[in-house]
Amino acid sequence: xxxxxxxRSLLNYRKLIYILLGLVFVLFGLLDAWGLSSKYLLSTxxxxxxxxxxxxxxxxxxxxxxxxxxxxxxxxxxxxxxxGILSTQYNLSPWLTMAFSAFLAGVVxxxxxxxxxxxxxxxxxxxxxxxSWILWRLTGQLTxxxxxxxxxxxxxxxxxxxxxxxxxxxxxxxxxxxxILQIIALNLEKSRIGRDFRAMNIYxxxxxxxxxxxxxxxxxxxxxxxxxxxxxxAIGGSLYAHYVSYLSPEPFNIHYNFILxxxxxxxxxxxxxGPMIGASVYWGLKEGITYGMPEGVATAGISAATExxxxxxxxxxxxxxxxxGLVSVPSLLKERHRRKTALRHERALG
Amino acid sequence: xxxxxxxxxxxxxxxxxxxxxxxxxCVVLIFKSARFPDFAQGxxxxxxxxxxxxxxxxxxxxxxxMILAVLSTALxxxxxxxxxxxxxxxxxxxxxxxxxxxxxxxxxIAAVLQMTIGTRSMSLPPFAKxxxxxxxxxxxxxxxxxxxxxxxxxxxxxxxxxxxxxWGKQIRACHxxxxxxxxxxxxxxxxxIFIYAFAAGLAxxxxxxxxxxxPVVYHRGTSLILMGxxxxxxxxxxxxxxxxxxxxxxxxxxxxxxAFISTNYMDIVPLSITIVFLLFRPTxxxxxxxxxxx
Numbered sequence: 001x002x003x004x005x006x007x008r009s010l011l012n013y014r015k016l017i018y019i020l021l022g023l024v025f026v027l028f029g030l031l032d033a034w035g036l037s038s039k040y041l042l043s044t045x046x047x048x049x050x051x052x053x054x055x056x057x058x059x060x061x062x063x064x065x066x067x068x069x070x071x072x073x074x075x076x077x078x079x080x081x082x083x084g085i086l087s088t089q090y091n092l093s094p095w096l097t098m099a100f101s102a103f104l105a106g107v108v109x110x111x112x113x114x115x116x117x118x119x120x121x122x123x124x125x126x127x128x129x130x131x132s133w134i135l136w137r138l139t140g141q142l143t144x145x146x147x148x149x150x151x152x153x154x155x156x157x158x159x160x161x162x163x164x165x166x167x168x169x170x171x172x173x174x175x176x177x178x179x180i181l182q183i184i185a186l187n188l189e190k191s192r193i194g195r196d197f198r199a200m201n202i203y204x205x206x207x208x209x210x211x212x213x214x215x216x217x218x219x220x221x222x223x224x225x226x227x228x229x230x231x232x233x234a235i236g237g238s239l240y241a242h243y244v245s246y247l248s249p250e251p252f253n254i255h256y257n258f259i260l261x262x263x264x265x266x267x268x269x270x271x272x273x274g275p276m277i278g279a280s281v282y283w284g285l286k287e288g289i290t291y292g293m294p295e296g297v298a299t300a301g302i303s304a305a306t307e308x309x310x311x312x313x314x315x316x317x318x319x320x321x322x323x324x325g326l327v328s329v330p331s332l333l334k335e336r337h338r339r340k341t342a343l344r345h346e347r348a349l350g
Numbered sequence: 351x352x353x354x355x356x357x358x359x360x361x362x363x364x365x366x367x368x369x370x371x372x373x374x375x376c377v378v379l380i381f382k383s384a385r386f387p388d389f390a391q392g393x394x395x396x397x398x399x400x401x402x403x404x405x406x407x408x409x410x411x412x413x414x415x416m417i418l419a420v421l422s423t424a425l426x427x428x429x430x431x432x433x434x435x436x437x438x439x440x441x442x443x444x445x446x447x448x449x450x451x452x453x454x455x456x457x458x459i460a461a462v463l464q465m466t467i468g469t470r471s472m473s474l475p476p477f478a479k480x481x482x483x484x485x486x487x488x489x490x491x492x493x494x495x496x497x498x499x500x501x502x503x504x505x506x507x508x509x510x511x512x513x514x515x516x517w518g519k520q521i522r523a524c525h526x527x528x529x530x531x532x533x534x535x536x537x538x539x540x541x542x543i544f545i546y547a548f549a550a551g552l553a554x555x556x557x558x559x560x561x562x563x564x565p566v567v568y569h570r571g572t573s574l575i576l577m578g579x580x581x582x583x584x585x586x587x588x589x590x591x592x593x594x595x596x597x598x599x600x601x602x603x604x605x606x607x608x609a610f611i612s613t614n615y616m617d618i619v620p621l622s623i624t625i626v627f628l629l630f631r632p633t634x635x636x637x638x639x640x641x642x643x644x
Contacts, residue, residue: 116629118632119629122386122387122445122449122583123628125449126579126580127625127628129576129579130580130621130624131625133617133621134621134625137617137618138618141614203444203445203446203447204444254572254576255457258457261453262454305462305465306461308457308458308461309461309462309465312454312455312457313454313458315454316434316451316458319438319447319450319451319454320434320437320451323443
């Protein structure tokens with residue numbers, strides 16, 4: 001088998017490539033188990049997995065179904081703070097608090113969604129942005145969230161007497177939850193509901209009116225999506241709270257929504273695999289930039305600014321030149337290969 | 351006592367309302383020409399203010415640094431539009447993607463500002479060297495009348511532009527029917543460049559006028575653009591008078607909240623009120639239809 005043949009057959013199995021990527025995720029964890037990599041790398045991997053969970057929800061809502069929402073950071077905050085408050089003040093088990101925070105975020109999303117989702121396009125985007133802003137400011141004001149001092153000493157997950165104190169164990173926990181949520185999202189996207197999502201994506205050939213005439217219940221489908229996105233974000237937030245064990249309002253800034261969109265767009269806005277790939281590439285680049293910064297030259301502010309500039313350029317570049325994200329690269333290459341061989345055949349014939 | 355506080359907060363509310371109204375006008379202008387809300391407008395305001403302040407700090411006279419700041423903001427705006435948005439727009443990219451490009455633009459410009467000019471907050475002296483004005487119970491900051499004047503001039507300027515000049519009529523034609531405008535020989539994508547430069551220049555003027563009263567920091571753009579978007583939606587997406595009324599109203603609500611409830615909630619209360627308003631009336635005050643594709 002020639003190299004071209006192998007690469008072609010690999011291109012035919014896009015799934016395989018994705019699974020390999022997933023394996024890389026696991027592999028990094030294993031590497032650490034053998035003591036080959038640093039604690040720093042492992043914590044980055046945990047953040048990748050947590051962000052992949054949050055971005056996955058946004059990918060379904062914003063990417064597959066084309067509903068602009070900047071409310072994800074609010075649900076992320078709800079998840080994190082509910083977990084934090086319940087486990088520090090009421091000594092509940094983190095499993096319970098995670099379930100409860102997901103439930104609470106779902107209920108809030110359902111109530112808000114009922115009101116908001118008859119809107120579409122930019123009105124929805126701006127209203128959810130305002131919602132995120134309000135919630136972010138409230139976390140800094142209220143006494144129950146600890147104000148700007150935040151909440152500290154949030155416990156880790158535990159099964160019986162086994163506590164996930166080691167990062168490596170926590171990594172596998174997060175990875176397991178990510179895998180479950182990813183499988184749910186994949187099946188959902190392949191099912192009838194997923195086709196409904198795509199039918200109402202106004203930014204990709206769909207139409208809300210046309211979807212309605214096909215018998216899709218627009219309201220309940222949108223609401224389901226909104227709740228799903230909120231639950232994913234809350235699970236991510238809960239995992240975050242129990243990992244870093246300290247919460248302050250800063251990470252729940254509305255800028256987090258833009259970062260999430262960056263991840264989703266980077267990976268591929270219409271693909272369910274996109275958020276995972278996007279989160280990995282984003283964090284990989286981020287750590288790479290911080291690591292590659294010459295020492296002494298950069299103060300913390302300058303390095304953060306450089307990072308943002310690089311990501312802004314990348315973001316604009318991806319949207320402009322690769323609107324379907326990194327996921328679409330194999331199929332683009334395949335298409336190019338096909339066109340090339342067709343040209344060669346044509347030349348050979350005449 | 352209470353009436354004094356009320357009068358004072360109405361005055362300061364009208365002043366911040368002017369700021370929000372002009373941000374809203376900028377967003378509406380871009381939406382009229384390009385049909386997507388522009389995240390970068392907040393950053394142009396901050397850019398104008400910071401450029402003006404740093405020119406002034408270098409020793410240029412106040413009027414020259416102001417003019418230079420406004421001109422360079424307009425030019426930079428046009429350059430950014432040509433480099434980042436002209437091509438995608440011509441290729442007919444969806445509003446969502448264009449909006450996302452401006453998100454990237456806003457983040458990038460704020461970071462460039464942070465890197466080059468710095469993280470400290472900057473301000474300009476008031477335009478005229480006068481003492482704060484004391485009326486019976488109210489104190490008016492010397493810069494506030496200039497902000498009111500800016501809004502008034504902007505309003506009259508825009509009315510004149512849209513109703514009495516050839517340029518304005520071209521812009522209106524492009525807004526009404528994109529294809530129709532091309533058919534009668536207009537070039538919508540070129541007109542969009544000019545509108546963007548115009549809006550960025552307007553944002554620059556606002557930035558300079560604002561820096562005389564409120565210090566500007568590189569990250570101030572986000573909260574400004576949030577208010578700008580709210581104003582743009584409440585006003586009705588394409589309506590300039592709507593934007594002015596909505597801006598003033600939100601400014602008033604904000605300062606009344608600060609005076610009578612708590613300064614901690616001064617942005618939470620107006621945002622909540624506008625969310626409820628938009629839920630019941632998504633087309634805004636004067637809008638014909640909801641913004642965004644169906």
